Amino acid sequence: MRSIWAMTRANLKMSLRNRQALFWNLAFPALFILIFGAVFGRGLKIDINVGLIEPLNGYGEQVAAAMSSTSAFTVTRGSQEAELAALEAGTRSVVLAFPGPGDPPAATIYSGPMTDPNSAVAQSAVREVLLAASGSALPVTISAETVNAAQISFMDTFLPGILAMSLMNSGIIGLSTAFVNYRERGILRRIKVTPFPLTSFIFARVLSQVLMAVLQSVILVGMAWALFDFRPRGNLTVIFLTILIGALAFLAIGFAISGISPNAETAASYANLITFPMLFLSGIFFSMSNAPAWLQPITKVLPLPYLVEALRSVMTYGHGLSAIWIDLVVLLGVFAVAMVIAVRFFRWDSRSA
Amino acid sequence: MAIDAAVGTSATPSPKPPMIEAHGLVKRYGTHVAVDHLDLVVHDGEIFGILGPNGAGKTTTLEMLEGLRPPDEGTIRVAGFDPARSPNEVKRVVGVQLQSTSLFDYLTISELVALFAALYNADGSPERVTRLIDQVGLGEKRDARIDQLSGGQRQRVAIALALVNDPKVVFLDEPTTGLDPAARRTLWSTVQGIRDAGTTVVLTTHYMEEADVLCDRVAVMDRGKIVACDTPARLVDALAADATVRARVTGDLPMDDLRALPGALRVECISPGDRCEEITITTDDAQGTLVGLLALADRARVPLAGLTTRQATLEDVFLSMTGRAWEDEPTEAAPEQPTGRRGRRRGGKVG
Ligand SMILES: Nc1ncnc2c1ncn2[C@@H]1O[C@H](COP(=O)(O)OP(=O)(O)O)[C@@H](O)[C@H]1O
Ligand SMILES: [Mg+2]
Numbered sequence: 001m002r003s004i005w006a007m008t009r010a011n012l013k014m015s016l017r018n019r020q021a022l023f024w025n026l027a028f029p030a031l032f033i034l035i036f037g038a039v040f041g042r043g044l045k046i047d048i049n050v051g052l053i054e055p056l057n058g059y060g061e062q063v064a065a066a067m068s069s070t071s072a073f074t075v076t077r078g079s080q081e082a083e084l085a086a087l088e089a090g091t092r093s094v095v096l097a098f099p100g101p102g103d104p105p106a107a108t109i110y111s112g113p114m115t116d117p118n119s120a121v122a123q124s125a126v127r128e129v130l131l132a133a134s135g136s137a138l139p140v141t142i143s144a145e146t147v148n149a150a151q152i153s154f155m156d157t158f159l160p161g162i163l164a165m166s167l168m169n170s171g172i173i174g175l176s177t178a179f180v181n182y183r184e185r186g187i188l189r190r191i192k193v194t195p196f197p198l199t200s201f202i203f204a205r206v207l208s209q210v211l212m213a214v215l216q217s218v219i220l221v222g223m224a225w226a227l228f229d230f231r232p233r234g235n236l237t238v239i240f241l242t243i244l245i246g247a248l249a250f251l252a253i254g255f256a257i258s259g260i261s262p263n264a265e266t267a268a269s270y271a272n273l274i275t276f277p278m279l280f281l282s283g284i285f286f287s288m289s290n291a292p293a294w295l296q297p298i299t300k301v302l303p304l305p306y307l308v309e310a311l312r313s314v315m316t317y318g319h320g321l322s323a324i325w326i327d328l329v330v331l332l333g334v335f336a337v338a339m340v341i342a343v344r345f346f347r348w349d350s351r352s353a
Numbered sequence: 354m355a356i357d358a359a360v361g362t363s364a365t366p367s368p369k370p371p372m373i374e375a376h377g378l379v380k381r382y383g384t385h386v387a388v389d390h391l392d393l394v395v396h397d398g399e400i401f402g403i404l405g406p407n408g409a410g411k412t413t414t415l416e417m418l419e420g421l422r423p424p425d426e427g428t429i430r431v432a433g434f435d436p437a438r439s440p441n442e443v444k445r446v447v448g449v450q451l452q453s454t455s456l457f458d459y460l461t462i463s464e465l466v467a468l469f470a471a472l473y474n475a476d477g478s479p480e481r482v483t484r485l486i487d488q489v490g491l492g493e494k495r496d497a498r499i500d501q502l503s504g505g506q507r508q509r510v511a512i513a514l515a516l517v518n519d520p521k522v523v524f525l526d527e528p529t530t531g532l533d534p535a536a537r538r539t540l541w542s543t544v545q546g547i548r549d550a551g552t553t554v555v556l557t558t559h560y561m562e563e564a565d566v567l568c569d570r571v572a573v574m575d576r577g578k579i580v581a582c583d584t585p586a587r588l589v590d591a592l593a594a595d596a597t598v599r600a601r602v603t604g605d606l607p608m609d610d611l612r613a614l615p616g617a618l619r620v621e622c623i624s625p626g627d628r629c630e631e632i633t634i635t636t637d638d639a640q641g642t643l644v645g646l647l648a649l650a651d652r653a654r655v656p657l658a659g660l661t662t663r664q665a666t667l668e669d670v671f672l673s674m675t676g677r678a679w680e681d682e683p684t685e686a687a688p689e690q691p692t693g694r695r696g697r698r699r700g701g702k703v704g
Contacts, residue, residue, distance in 0.1 A: 006471030010460060017459040186454035190514075193419055193449045195441050196472040
């Protein structure tokens with residue numbers, strides 16, 4: 001036990017002192033949060049196409065005026081059928097209807113799928129205007145179609161994706177490069193001549209990797225919290241469980257890659273080959289719902305989309321375990337399969353014995 | 354367990370059972386036989402050197418003794434245990450420094466030593482860690498990270514790690530390869546300190562001088578076989594010749610007279626023309642040969658130039674046992690310097 005803990009602590013120390021790994025695991029996702037957060041999270045620097053369903057009541061006209069006064073919105077008026085058709089076609093980000101006389105102020109928001117970050121940005125922007133246009137005459141009744149009652153900001157949907165990305169990078173890239181490196185430099189052989197068992201060695205690595213994942217998550221969430229008012233909605237235990245299972249799935253893939261690869265170069269190319277497509281096919285940066293149909297099945301066999309889904313479901317929408325258990329089971333399956341491959345192909349030595 | 358221990362002759366037959374016994378060790382890589390029916394016995398408390406050129410099979414032998422590689426044939430006992438059957442017992446009583454192993458770069462020396470103490474379930478208290486680091490002469494560097502150390506310092510860290518479990522025997526695989534002469538000498542005294550503290554040391558080297566100066570007994574290894582095994586002094590003494598006398602001559606010295614010199618075993622002449630210009634006399638009586646040669650030259654009024662004598666070394670042992678000249682490593686860190694006892698005493702000028 002003492003030896004496992006000592007090995008775990010040493011692993012953690014090494015991870016924290018390895019600048020290159022720290023960059024990929026922490027600084028890189030943090031940069032994404034900063035850049036995307038600055039561009040989309042707060043200011044309304046993007047063009048949001050808003051459709052207003054005629055006729056407009058008094059409140060509706062106030063909203064229209066407010067939107068026209070900022071360059072972020074392009075306002076179009078039209079009939080309900082025309083506007084909703086435009087929304088479906090993707091030429092509107094959000095469509096608003098103003099039922100009733102306008103006092104008390106009320107609005108209905110029609111929007112595309114919530115997993116689309118653009119849609120989320122558009123909605124939160126529109127909400128701000130709706131609130132502002134109502135003056136102090138609260139409460140504003142905002143009813144939403146396809147949207148939960150909660151206010152979803154850009155960061156709310158973006159952060160879980162980035163978190164999943166950082167878990168994937170530290171698991172697959174971080175672990176496989178570290179391990180192949182240890183093997184090539186004879187460090188594993190040196191461990192092998194100690195009485196420390198292989199199982200303990202792997203367990204210590206898993207433990208330190210998971211602890212790093214938690215630390216990473218806390219830092220990234222904390223940053224989004226402090227800078228972009230990100231507030232995770234779901235149950236903390238469920239969030240933690242999801243992070244844990246995600247971290248396990250990806251570190252097992254990293255292990256498997258290090259076992260299969262004959263050398264560091266191969267390991268790096270396998271790791272990139274796996275992580276790179278996942279990065280773009282997981283709906284982290286743009287929704288896959290608009291992707292061509294032939295791409296859709298691919299997203300179903302990659303592990304990252306499941307983690308992104310699960311994290312968004314709990315963190316963004318506050319869903320419980322019942323909403324994500326399938327994702328978690330898939331990730332656990334990935335963990336099991338990858339771990340079997342990893343143990344089967346584990347080698348202490350880059351040469352034969 | 355009756356094992357024939359009469360392999361190699363010991364200087365002082367140890368009353369204790371041998372620390373290591375190996376019989377008929379064979380290791381093949383495909384069709385290549387890396388270790389070929391090798392026998393060896395290492396006594397308790399000695400520094401045992403395996404000397405051989407690159408590819409001789411030193412590392413393979415050591416790794417079989419350590420339990421890292423299973424032998425294809427043969428039996429091994431290390432401190433009474435069989436590495437194949439009781440790997441964990443062997444791991445507990447041996448300390449290992451592997452050839453060209455690097456260490457975790459991002460840890461400091463103390464952290465690394467404490468980590469390995471934990472892996473062995475050995476005492477990893479700060480006092481003991483400090484003591485181990487001091488023992489290999491790295492006291493001032495204890496909080497330096499591994500990636501900030503020189504090659505010699507890393508080797509010494511590796512040796513500290515090999516001592517972390519208070520082993521009965523430590524295996525050092527080419528501990529001084531790539532080190533400059535000063536670092537090599539520092540390491541020698543560290544190794545002698547380990548032996549003096551009662552730990553048996555088995556090391557490999559391809560430096561003649563190192564085997565000669567540092568080791569109590571040396572096994573000369575070539576192509577998977579041990580071709581000779583004894584104390585360095587006895588290995589050299591066992592050679593028919595114990596010295597070589599060389600001189601350049603500018604006149605005629607009759608070959609027969611040269612061959613008749615006292616002690617002369619073999620005379621070679623390098624003669625570009627028909628005159629003998631440089632003579633090399635292998636002798637078992639350097640003094641007699643020299644005196645005779647000087648008298649002969651005097652009588653014949655032939656001036657001698659560049660007269661040198663060279664004591665026989667392990668190099669000559671290798672030559673006589675394998676029929677091949679010892680080739681020094683091209684990776685030699687620095688030119689050899691003449692030193693102590695029987696170390697390559699070159700240029701013993703007389704004339
Ligand atoms: N894992 C291996 N696979 C194939 N051949 C090997 C392996 N290890 C060593 N050899 C070969 O076995 C011979 C002995 O190697 P080694 O024991 O490393 O010699 P030394 O340590 O004396 O330089 C060499 O010819 C080497 O190429
Ligand atoms: Mg070797």
